[in-house]
Amino acid sequence: MKTYEGKVAIITGGASGIGRALGEELTRRGASVVLADVNSKLLGEVVESITKAGGRTKAVTLDVTDLAAVKRLVEDTVSEWGRLNYLFNNAGIAIGGEARDLSYDDWKKVIDTNLYGVINGVFAAYPVMVKQGFGHIINTASIAGLAPFAGEISYTISKYGVMGLSHTLRAEAADLGVKVSVVCPGKIETPIYQTSKVVGADREKVMAIFPKGITPEKCASIILRGVERNRATIVVTSLAKFLWLLQRISPSLTIGIARRLMRKIRTFRIDD
Numbered sequence: 001m002k003t004y005e006g007k008v009a010i011i012t013g014g015a016s017g018i019g020r021a022l023g024e025e026l027t028r029r030g031a032s033v034v035l036a037d038v039n040s041k042l043l044g045e046v047v048e049s050i051t052k053a054g055g056r057t058k059a060v061t062l063d064v065t066d067l068a069a070v071k072r073l074v075e076d077t078v079s080e081w082g083r084l085n086y087l088f089n090n091a092g093i094a095i096g097g098e099a100r101d102l103s104y105d106d107w108k109k110v111i112d113t114n115l116y117g118v119i120n121g122v123f124a125a126y127p128v129m130v131k132q133g134f135g136h137i138i139n140t141a142s143i144a145g146l147a148p149f150a151g152e153i154s155y156t157i158s159k160y161g162v163m164g165l166s167h168t169l170r171a172e173a174a175d176l177g178v179k180v181s182v183v184c185p186g187k188i189e190t191p192i193y194q195t196s197k198v199v200g201a202d203r204e205k206v207m208a209i210f211p212k213g214i215t216p217e218k219c220a221s222i223i224l225r226g227v228e229r230n231r232a233t234i235v236v237t238s239l240a241k242f243l244w245l246l247q248r249i250s251p252s253l254t255i256g257i258a259r260r261l262m263r264k265i266r267t268f269r270i271d272d
Contacts, residue, residue: 002029003029004026004224005029005030005031006030006032007026007030007031007032008033008034008077008082008083008085008086009026009031009033009034009086009087009088010033010036010074010077010084010086010087010088010125011023011026011033011035012037012062012064012089012090012091012117012121013036013037013091014034014035014043015035015039015043016039016190016191017192017216018090018188018190018223019088019090019091020035020216021217021219021220022090022223023035023050023055023057024049024053024055025217025220025221025224026086026224027050028053028055029224031056031086032056032057032081033055033056033057033058034057034058034060034073034077035057035059035060036061036062036064036091037059037061037091038061038062038064038091040061043059043061044059046059047059060073064113064116064117064118064121065113067124070120070121070123070124071120071123073124074087074128075124078128083132084125084128084129084132084135085135085136086137086227087135087138088140089121089122089137089138089140089162091113091117092113092140092142092158092192093114093192094152094192094196094197095109095154095197095198096152096155096196096198096199096203097151097153097197097198097199097200097201098151098153101199101200102153102199103199106154106197106199107154110154110155110158111154111158113158114155114158114162115161118162119165121139122137122139122165122169126169126173126178129177129178130177132177134177134178135179136179136230137169137173137178137179137180137181138181138182138183138223138227138234139162139165139166139181139183140182140183140185141159141160141162141163141166141183141184142155142159142184143185143186143187143237143239143240143244144159145159145163146163146184146235146243146247147246147247147254147257147258148258149258150258150259150261150262150265151206151261151262151265163182163184166181166232167182167232167233170232179230181226181227181230181234182232182233183234183236184233184235184236185219185236185237185240186214186235186236186237186238186239186240187211187212187213187214188213188214188216188219188236188237189213189214189216193207193210201265201266201268201270202268202270206265206268209264209265213237219236222236223236
């Protein structure tokens with residue numbers, strides 16, 4: 001429990017879901033947390049709730065695709081608190097749909113947020129941590145970064161990118177005192193499943209395919225345990241662990257599973 005006491009953390013995507021749960025748990029454990037999110041209204045409500053519970057936190061409205069804003073966030077945090085112990089690059093979005101149906105803007109929006117949002121966080125925080133000689137960057141990927149997920153191609157691309165970025169940066173950073181972990185959650189009951197756009201198929205029927213997930217609070221607890229242990233890859237949920245193992249044993253099997261999933265999704269297809 002004392003691992004996080006007195007530490008300073010930034011969490012992007014901190015207004016809901018995993019980000020909110022991480023902020024609540026870290027402040028309970030004595031950390032000072034800067035919660036950043038594009039949704040300023042919801043963010044304010046979260047920070048008010050944490051503050052009333054005795055936690056030390058502040059809200060910063062942030063679009064992670066804005067590099068200058070991300071740099072200001074890191075600079076202001078270090079200026080105020082004197083250091084940055086943890087950066088949770090957690091902000092993300094999803095747009096479901098087949099490659100043939102997605103617009104170019106659909107592709108770009110997901111990749112800009114999920115991949116370049118992480119790159120921007122690393123670009124801003126990593127040099128600061130190297131200069132300090134300590135720090136831990138935790139990037140949120142997904143089960144879709146461990147195995148192919150048909151019907152979520154732009155999301156899957158972005159999360160595969162986060163996986164490669166995180167593992168490579170971990171190797172580079174180790175001798176400089178900086179730790180890097182990547183989180184791969186399976187199904188977590190977060191708002192992304194209620195708000196994500198689905199192109200070319202009946203959204204409600206597609207979402208009904210996925211099994212019930214675990215709570216963000218349970219996910220946050222697993223993540224923080226993995227961070228304490230400096231795990232390179234923190235896989236959350238049994239399904240994610242199974243697919244990760246299967247992908248390493250036989251990639252052709254996971255492609256076959258994705259193909260069957262695609263056939264199921266196509267039964268809900270809506271043609272223009």
